[in-house]
Amino acid sequence: MSKLPYEVFTSDEVKQIEADHAKSHNGHCFDLMQRAGKSVFDYIIRECGDAKEVWVFCGKGNNGGDGYIVASLLLENGIKHRVFATGIPHEGSEASYAYELFIKQGGSVEYELPNNGLVQEAGAEIIHVSKPDLIIDALLGTGIESAPTGITAKWISYINKLNTFTVAVDVPSGICADTGGVPGMCVCANATVCMLALKPGLLTSDAVDFVGDIEFASLDVDTNGYHEILTESSYKSPLPIFQVGFDDLQDALPIRLPSYNKGDNGKVLIISGARGMGGAAIICGNGALRSGAGLVKIAMDPSNVTAMLSVRPELMSIDFNDDKSVIEAISWADAIAVGPGLGVNERTAKLISFLSDVEDQNLVFDADALNVLATFEQDYYRENRVLTPHPGEAARMLNISPDEVNADRLSACYKLQQKYGGVVLLKGPGTIVCDGKKLTIIHEGAPSLATGGSGDLLTGIIVSLLGQGLSPENAAIVGAALHGRAGFLEGIKKGMIGTLPMDLCQNIRELINVKD
Structure with missing residues (x-):
């Protein structure tokens, strides 16, 4: 080819x-x-x-x-x-x-x-x-x-x-x-x-x-x-269109100098994991760690902490019901992801409203954060965030059907960016990223990624890259390409059917180090 x-x-x-x-x-x-x-x-x-x-x-x-x-x-x-x-x-x-x-x-x-x-x-x-x-x-x-x-x-x-x-x-x-x-x-x-x-x-x-x-x-x-x-x-x-694959992005990968300590490699906060939905937070946290974040803190329901630590003790946790702890963590973080496994409720709505008004902070909104955002009547156009909807979430955000989104994915991604601002990453076959100036199609991916939790892993990767200093646009593009290539490699090695998001973590680690 x-x-x-x-x-x-x-x-x-x-x-x-x-x-x-x-x-x-x-x-x-x-x-x-x-x-x-x-x-x-x-x-x-x-x-x-x-x-x-x-x-x-x-x-x-x-x-x-x-x-x-x-x-x-x-x-x-x-x-x-x-x-x-x-x-x-x-x-x-x-x-x-x-x-x-x-x-x-x-x-x-x-x-x-x-x-x-x-x-x-x-x-x-x-x-x-x-x-x-x-x-x-x-x-x-x-x-x-x-x-x-x-x-x-x-x-x-x-x-x-x-x-x-x-x-x-x-x-x-x-x-x-x-x-x-x-x-x-x-x-x-x-x-x-x-x-x-x-x-x-x-x-x-x-x-x-x-x-x-x-x-x-x-x-x-x-x-x-x-x-x-x-x-x-x-x-x-409406906007110029481009395409990239992982091999085109080597120069955009984060660097790690000998003098860096863990804090220099990105402090990431993930607000995720309501009761009974801790898996989303664990997968998201793993994606952040394996793509290079120096410190990852999960704001989650306390009922999920034991399960998380038994799988990944490198992750830190705070109670996401404790407003003071959450606010302190927001100030601590270099980048914040919110939404996976969070639930659509009044507390999530208040959190999204609060975060939308936080200036000078890098944000990733995914899953339930997007579902809540779609219900807001007021203008929530913001530039400092990455939105990562799948077609169903995109449809709710645009008040159209998923079929209409899939009928013209480039147009849907552009309209989402015009309505909500920032950088929009529309998931699906041929993931599309729009920053308001151009549309970029990510020419990576595989059927192995079509499984629950795959999007949570991607969110973890993107927030990690933001924390390591990549711009919102580059974090979205590099994150999607890295995620897509990791899924392809895992599918080639062990089969496209039955791949789990956590199976991709070793590939992610190897790919993020490819520049070395």
């Missing part, structure tokens, strides 16, 4: 990039289409070189044009292939040039799915008498916003039923390139060759289940810094 670019562009921004390219290339982008097809062909040769027969499925738009370029290269190189098309491209379009080039080379196009004995119906099942070694999906590109219908939907279903290694051209057909939404049927790709600019929809929401490995091809167009070029353009998205 190739290294992905830092900058991410919406489909409208890509149109502007293409328009700018066309201005210097006689008003067209056919050269980009040729490079796009060549990049897919090169991927086939490099990664799928043993494929003896390739089927290319083309739509009528430019994505289909890319597919015809691939087919032309297959033909030139003597690779057995078949090309299926939902229709002939519109006359005069760049896709039609690619189509005509393929036909002039002696290529042939089929406009119906195979019905000549290649596929036989057997009740509800489909038996494949013969099928290709590789499929190229060039049916739909970046313009889709609604569910595919008609012949396109039928062909997508057919491709998926073939159960053959599939390479998508730019985006899997049926996926929204801007949001990652999957409004209907979509191609389940094993790999996606994304071209010219990285699209946000490949990195977040439901689409992550369908894109497979992402290969990026720049098409020899330099888009570095293009967000600034687009600033005055009508194609500009």
